Amino acid sequence: MAEGDNQMDGIKLSQVTRTYTLGSEEFNALNKVDLQIPNGDFVAITGPSGSGKSTLANIIGGLDKPTSGKVLVNGQDLSNLKDAELSSFRNKTIGFVFQSFNLKGDSTALENVMLPLIFAGISPKERRVRALECLDRVGLADRAGHLPNQLSGGQRQRVAVARAIANKPTVILADEPTGNLDSSRGEEVIEMLTQLNRDGITLLVITHDKDVAKHAHRRIEVRDGLVHEKGL
Numbered sequence: 001m002a003e004g005d006n007q008m009d010g011i012k013l014s015q016v017t018r019t020y021t022l023g024s025e026e027f028n029a030l031n032k033v034d035l036q037i038p039n040g041d042f043v044a045i046t047g048p049s050g051s052g053k054s055t056l057a058n059i060i061g062g063l064d065k066p067t068s069g070k071v072l073v074n075g076q077d078l079s080n081l082k083d084a085e086l087s088s089f090r091n092k093t094i095g096f097v098f099q100s101f102n103l104k105g106d107s108t109a110l111e112n113v114m115l116p117l118i119f120a121g122i123s124p125k126e127r128r129v130r131a132l133e134c135l136d137r138v139g140l141a142d143r144a145g146h147l148p149n150q151l152s153g154g155q156r157q158r159v160a161v162a163r164a165i166a167n168k169p170t171v172i173l174a175d176e177p178t179g180n181l182d183s184s185r186g187e188e189v190i191e192m193l194t195q196l197n198r199d200g201i202t203l204l205v206i207t208h209d210k211d212v213a214k215h216a217h218r219r220i221e222v223r224d225g226l227v228h229e230k231g232l
């Protein structure tokens with residue numbers, strides 16, 4: 001893809017609707033959302049509980065599909081992908097960080113970070129090296145052999161960040177990454193994510209925390225399934 005091709009670069013949502021059906025009731029968690037996020041941006045996503053923030057992130061990350069509308073990521077139309085292609089897209093392009101860390105409890109920090117590399121078909125030797133580099137990057141090379149329950153909350157989230165960057169994604173989607181952390185541990189995780197953004201990764205952070213949101217270059221608010229641009 002040609003560099004600087006603005007039509008192709010970044011994330012583009014056109015008229016994205018996600019409808020949930022419960023019994024005979026239909027509910028639009030997202031309602032004809034148009035949104036463009038250029039590569040390298042750092043966007044904070046705020047909004048009340050139930051407004052559609054996670055739905056939005058899940059659709060951008062290919063964890064969920066819109067009921068109607070289009071999602072393009074670097075020119076690739078996610079709605080045209082088969083499930084296996086979508087998994088492969090996620091694995092290569094998106095790093096996810098969740099509030100609840102979502103680490104495998106019976107696997108060490110190193111094994112957790114190696115997991116996405118297995119799916120990407122990287123050789124065992126290379127996996128180890130790369131996973132260790134990622135753990136080093138988040139300051140946890142000395143905790144590689146620890147199980148999640150042998151790590152503090154902040155350390156677990158840093159392992160999750162290491163796992164998110166293992167496949168060198170172009171986008172990181174963080175859904176309340178500091179929600180389970182005290183403010184100083186949360187600040188460390190945000191500082192780490194901010195550094196990744198400085199290195200060129202597009203960063204989308206869902207947060208209730210105004211201190212977190214102020215690190216972003218752009219703020220959007222989701223309300224009743226609609227996206228509003230907020231000034232900084």
Ligand SMILES: Nc1ncnc2c1ncn2[C@@H]1O[C@H](COP(=O)(O)OP(=O)(O)OP(=O)(O)O)[C@@H](O)[C@H]1O
Nearest residue numbers: 020021022029047048049050051052053054055056
């Ligand atoms: N599987 C589902 N079936 C039906 N409705 C759903 C489903 N998942 C989400 N919803 C509804 O869609 C709306 C948006 O949910 P979403 O998880 O995106 O909210 P959110 O903004 O992330 O909220 P929070 O801040 O509490 O995490 C909510 O009102 C929710 O009840």
Ligand SMILES: [Mg+2]
Nearest residue numbers: 053054055175
């Ligand atoms: Mg949510």
